[in-house]
Amino acid sequence: MLLEGQKQKALNINWNQPSLNSIAPKTLDLIIVGCGTIGGALIKQINEQQKILAARNLPINVLGIANQKGILLDPAGVDLSCWQENIKNVKGRYNLAELSHLVKRNNIANPVIVDCTGSREFSLTYPDILEHGFNIVTANKIANGEPIAFYKKIRQLAEANNKRFLYETNIGAGLPVIDPFKKLILAGDKLNRFEGILSGSLSYIFGEIHKGKTISEATISARELGFTEPDPRDDLSGMDVARKVLIIAREAGLEIELTDINVEPILPEEFNRFTTTEEFLTALSDLDTAFSVKVADAEKEGAVLRYVATIEKDQCRVAVEKISSDNPLHEIDGGENILAFYTRYYDPKPLLTRGYGAGPDVTAAGVFGDILRLVN
Amino acid sequence: MLLEGQKQKALNINWNQPSLNSIAPKTLDLIIVGCGTIGGALIKQINEQQKILAARNLPINVLGIANQKGILLDPAGVDLSCWQENIKNVKGRYNLAELSHLVKRNNIANPVIVDCTGSREFSLTYPDILEHGFNIVTANKIANGEPIAFYKKIRQLAEANNKRFLYETNIGAGLPVIDPFKKLILAGDKLNRFEGILSGSLSYIFGEIHKGKTISEATISARELGFTEPDPRDDLSGMDVARKVLIIAREAGLEIELTDINVEPILPEEFNRFTTTEEFLTALSDLDTAFSVKVADAEKEGAVLRYVATIEKDQCRVAVEKISSDNPLHEIDGGENILAFYTRYYDPKPLLTRGYGAGPDVTAAGVFGDILRLVN
Numbered sequence: 001m002l003l004e005g006q007k008q009k010a011l012n013i014n015w016n017q018p019s020l021n022s023i024a025p026k027t028l029d030l031i032i033v034g035c036g037t038i039g040g041a042l043i044k045q046i047n048e049q050q051k052i053l054a055a056r057n058l059p060i061n062v063l064g065i066a067n068q069k070g071i072l073l074d075p076a077g078v079d080l081s082c083w084q085e086n087i088k089n090v091k092g093r094y095n096l097a098e099l100s101h102l103v104k105r106n107n108i109a110n111p112v113i114v115d116c117t118g119s120r121e122f123s124l125t126y127p128d129i130l131e132h133g134f135n136i137v138t139a140n141k142i143a144n145g146e147p148i149a150f151y152k153k154i155r156q157l158a159e160a161n162n163k164r165f166l167y168e169t170n171i172g173a174g175l176p177v178i179d180p181f182k183k184l185i186l187a188g189d190k191l192n193r194f195e196g197i198l199s200g201s202l203s204y205i206f207g208e209i210h211k212g213k214t215i216s217e218a219t220i221s222a223r224e225l226g227f228t229e230p231d232p233r234d235d236l237s238g239m240d241v242a243r244k245v246l247i248i249a250r251e252a253g254l255e256i257e258l259t260d261i262n263v264e265p266i267l268p269e270e271f272n273r274f275t276t277t278e279e280f281l282t283a284l285s286d287l288d289t290a291f292s293v294k295v296a297d298a299e300k301e302g303a304v305l306r307y308v309a310t311i312e313k314d315q316c317r318v319a320v321e322k323i324s325s326d327n328p329l330h331e332i333d334g335g336e337n338i339l340a341f342y343t344r345y346y347d348p349k350p351l352l353t354r355g356y357g358a359g360p361d362v363t364a365a366g367v368f369g370d371i372l373r374l375v376n
Numbered sequence: 377m378l379l380e381g382q383k384q385k386a387l388n389i390n391w392n393q394p395s396l397n398s399i400a401p402k403t404l405d406l407i408i409v410g411c412g413t414i415g416g417a418l419i420k421q422i423n424e425q426q427k428i429l430a431a432r433n434l435p436i437n438v439l440g441i442a443n444q445k446g447i448l449l450d451p452a453g454v455d456l457s458c459w460q461e462n463i464k465n466v467k468g469r470y471n472l473a474e475l476s477h478l479v480k481r482n483n484i485a486n487p488v489i490v491d492c493t494g495s496r497e498f499s500l501t502y503p504d505i506l507e508h509g510f511n512i513v514t515a516n517k518i519a520n521g522e523p524i525a526f527y528k529k530i531r532q533l534a535e536a537n538n539k540r541f542l543y544e545t546n547i548g549a550g551l552p553v554i555d556p557f558k559k560l561i562l563a564g565d566k567l568n569r570f571e572g573i574l575s576g577s578l579s580y581i582f583g584e585i586h587k588g589k590t591i592s593e594a595t596i597s598a599r600e601l602g603f604t605e606p607d608p609r610d611d612l613s614g615m616d617v618a619r620k621v622l623i624i625a626r627e628a629g630l631e632i633e634l635t636d637i638n639v640e641p642i643l644p645e646e647f648n649r650f651t652t653t654e655e656f657l658t659a660l661s662d663l664d665t666a667f668s669v670k671v672a673d674a675e676k677e678g679a680v681l682r683y684v685a686t687i688e689k690d691q692c693r694v695a696v697e698k699i700s701s702d703n704p705l706h707e708i709d710g711g712e713n714i715l716a717f718y719t720r721y722y723d724p725k726p727l728l729t730r731g732y733g734a735g736p737d738v739t740a741a742g743v744f745g746d747i748l749r750l751v752n
Contacts, residue, residue: 045564053562057535159433175727176556180745184550186429187744188421328730331704336725345737349712351551352730354704361721368563369556 026057028375029103031064031071031134032114033094035087038139039065039116041364047080049368058375063102063111066094075106096125100132112374114367115140124150130157130165137370139363141170145243148255166370171198171244172337172357174366179373181251181341184351191252193342194311195327195350198244200335200358201227201235202266202307207333209295210304214288215266220281227335227358231277236266238307238318245309245316248339254314264319266307298322304330328352335359402433404751405479407440407447407510408490409470411463414515415441415492417740423456425744434751439478439487442470451482472501476508488750490743491516500526506533506541513746515739517546521619524631542746547574547620548713548733550742555749557627557717560727567628569718570687571703571726574620576711576734577603577611578642578683583709585671586680590664591642596657603711603734607653612642614683614694621685621692624715630690640695642683674698680706704728711735 030046032039046060053060064073065083070090072078079086092098103111113129115122115138123143129136136158143154144167158165171177185191197203204227208218219236222228228235242261249256267287274280298305301322306329308321323329328350332338337357340350356362406422408415422436429436440449441459446466448454455462468474479487489505491498491514499519505512512534519530520543534541547553561567573579580603584594595612598604604611618637625632643663650656674681677698682705684697699705704726708714713733716726732738 049562049564056562058562174560174721176552176729180552180556183745183748184741186425186432186434186748187741188425189741328707334725345550345741346731349710349732352728353552354728354730355722356725365560365563365565365721369559372559372562 026375027059027061027110028371029061029063029108029111030114030371031066031099031111032062032116033066033122034115034117034119034140035065035067035083036116037360038363038367039067039114041360042114042116042367043080043083045361045364045368050080053375058372060371060375063108064099069093071095073102075102075108096128096132099134103133110374111135112137112371114138114371116367118142126154126165127157130154130161130163133161133163135164135166135374137164137166137367137374139167139169139367141167141243141247143167144170144247144250145258147257148250151250164374166373167247168370169363169366170247172339172353172355173200173359174362174364174369175337175339175353175355175357176369177339177353178247178251180351180353181248184341184343184345185252188344189346190344191311191341192344192347194245194248194252194309194340195329195342196245196248196309196339197306197329197332197337198241198309198339198357199235199307200337200356201229201232202241203332203337203357204335205235206304206306209291210299210333214285215291216281216284216288219284223281231280233267233271233277233280236271238263238265241307241309241318242316245311245318248309249311249316252311254311254316256314256316261316261318264317266320294320306330306332328354402751403435403437403486404747405437405439405484405487406490406747407442407475407487408438408492409442409498410491410493410495410516411441411443411459412492413736414739414743415443415490417736418490418492418743419456419459421737421740421744426456429751434748436747436751439484440475445469447471449478451478451484472504472508475510479509486750487511488513488747490514490747492743494518502530502541503533506530506537506539509537509539511540511542511750513542513743513750515543515545515743517543517619517623519543520546520623520626521634523633524626527626540750542749543623544746545739545742546623548715548729548731549576549735550738550740550745551713551715551729551731551733552745553624553715553729554627556727556729557624560717560719560721561628564720565722566720567687567717568720568723570621570624570628570685570716571705571718572621572624572685572715573682573705573708573713574617574685574715574733575611575683576713576732577605577608578617579708579713579733580711581611582680582682585667586675586709590661591667592657592660592664595660599657607656609643609647609653609656612647614639614641617683617685617694618692621687621694624685625687625692628687630687630692632690632692637692637694640693642696670696682706682708704730 062078071092071094072087072090112135120142123140168178201222204222205218219232223232242263303322303324306323310317338354340352342350438454447468447470448463448466488511496518544554577598580598581594595608599608618639679698679700682699686693714730716728718726
């Protein structure tokens with residue numbers, strides 16, 4: 001947003017020659033916090049695309065990369081070909097006040113914190129980050145699932161500081177969901193009903209149980225493929241899906257809390273008693289027979305079981321549902337997500353988005369998409 | 377983009393008081409050209425949403441509404457509750473140079489021409505419009521289907537003049553397609569294959585022939601419902617679909633022309649000999665038997681016929697295809713579109729978007745979405 005002002009300044013200094021200063025403010029300066037699977041994939045994509053983007057007048061500079069151990073900083077741009085090596089030797093750690101000074105000292109007009117952590121602690125610092133004049137792009141969905149007062153505070157601070165808070169990958173990873181839905185609502189559309197499969201791991205597990213696996217076999221296989229959390233109970237509890245449907249419901253204008261969502265976990269309560277994942281996985285086979293009966297019952301009707309998030313009449317529900325073959329959720333398996341928005345404008349057939357809802361490349365590409373929104 | 381510069385100016389004049397001038401440049405001033413079905417729906421949506429948007433710091437002002445007969449202008453904002461009446465009495469006509477003066481006289485920082493016409497003549501004036509300092513949002517896909525030199529010229533002029541050229545509704549009406557695909561490509565994704573159903577009328581017709589209608593019955597019914605052009609041959613020629621797949625292919629980086637696309641029309645060449653639509657519709661029943669045989673053949677294999685646009689190995693094809701039941705295109709009917717992007721990141725399952733690809737509300741909402749991209 002400083003472009004015109006800066007241009008004017010540059011022109012005052014040096015009227016007739018093109019000045020680097022007049023171009024500089026368009027650059028977007030990123031501080032990538034968290035460089036595990038998602039952050040790592042993002043850095044790789046930026047490294048690959050940086051020259052192409054600069055040639056298209058969309059210059060992106062990585063000012064810093066931070067992990068729990070330290071922060072690699074270079075106002076001229078961190079060398080993305082050897083950051084893994086270099087970050088091992090850094091002494092400084094992520095410090096917002098220091099970053100803010102660095103940004104001011106270097107006349108950086110458009111700084112962005114990119115949150116690729118899964119940290120609640122870090123997401124609670126978003127208000128501070130915005131007040132220090134940084135935009136936020138986040139793949140971390142914790143902040144948007146916090147109590148509504150915090151949810152609103154982030155938005156108010158973003159507006160007050162003329163900064164953006166973008167989180168497209170909170171739902172469906174790289175699938176275009178949040179931004180298009182936001183725009184539909186602003187264009188006067190109204191959500192009548194939402195139905196979706198929002199978990200890659202549960203999409204895989206429920207797909208497999210209709211291909212002959214038992215629930216315990218499907219879960220173990222999903223874990224081995226890296227689709228679930230280290231302890232699959234974190235997936236099977238349904239709370240991850242509940243947090244996602246909460247975010248969608250809030251975009252639709254519902255002022256609700258996580259506790260307002262009716263969550264039917266896949267596992268009976270008693271499975272929480274196991275202290276280790278291994279004990280739990282061994283015990284899981286006790287559910288196999290009962291689950292197989294439900295699967296067979298559904299199949300008799302030509303239906304399948306799916307773990308579905310629903311928004312209807314201002315209520316959110318997350319549960320195992322029997323899905324008939326004419327429902328677009330029927331075909332979803334193998335880690336795909338699907339989101340069906342039944343709205344005032346999309347009626348009677350919904351607006352549907354479908355594809356992988358997890359994975360490093362698609363998630364990083366979604367974060368990249370948010371970053372590109374800030375360059376424009 | 378003038379925000380900071382303007383704010384500075386306002387502050388020089390009146391340091392201590394909040395000034396209206398410091399807020400004004402954020403307003404987006406629209407000149408809506410073409411106010412038929414799409415333009416009319418857009419004006420209705422803006423009228424409904426204007427206060428909500430202003431309250432959310434996204435002020436939109438309709439500076440003008442133009443049709444073939446005249447232009448209704450008001451720098452303070454056209455009254456959207458009675459524009460249909462008022463436009464009947466206007467004397468002036470759309471004139472770019474005059475609009476440009478009006479914009480300068482009124483210090484309008486962010487003017488946008490919104491093309492809701494279907495006019496080739498008008499779309500050929502885009503270079504002029506950009507050079508006069510207007511952004512362009514268009515529902516008209518003609519410009520993007522012109523020879524590649526013109527296609528590039530628009531983009532170069534937009535960049536040189538620091539203006540935006542947005543056309544999300546060129547494909548799939550309000551479905552989120554162009555912007556997400558553009559961002560994916562910029563994030564380093566590569567298109568391996570595209571398959572889609574891009575015509576609402578042909579989606580309806582091919583759906584109906586598998587519900588028992590003949591091709592002539594389905595076409596007449598589609599026409600009666602207003603899904604086709606007045607002469608359905610314009611739909612059945614496949615050229616509308618060819619133009620759309622050309623636009624997608626160009627987004628993927630292919631520098632190709634409309635004539636490079638392999639188009640298999642639904643009708644044999646000889647149907648062009650009829651001078652009136654009525655003669656053509658009567659003759660169409662000659663195709664019924666042959667078509668019904670093809671339909672029955674497909675159904676024997678559990679497949680359906682669909683009119684499909686394909687991009688594969690840098691080649692585009694538009695043709696009637698036999699689609700098996702495991703292909704996501706199988707379920708599409710009733711006017712829905714579907715777009716399946718098989719890419720480097722979305723592999724082996726594609727990124728899918730599905731929903732109505734025509735209709736006044738969804739198209740206007742898509743245009744509205746592009747407008748909102750400019751306010752941000």
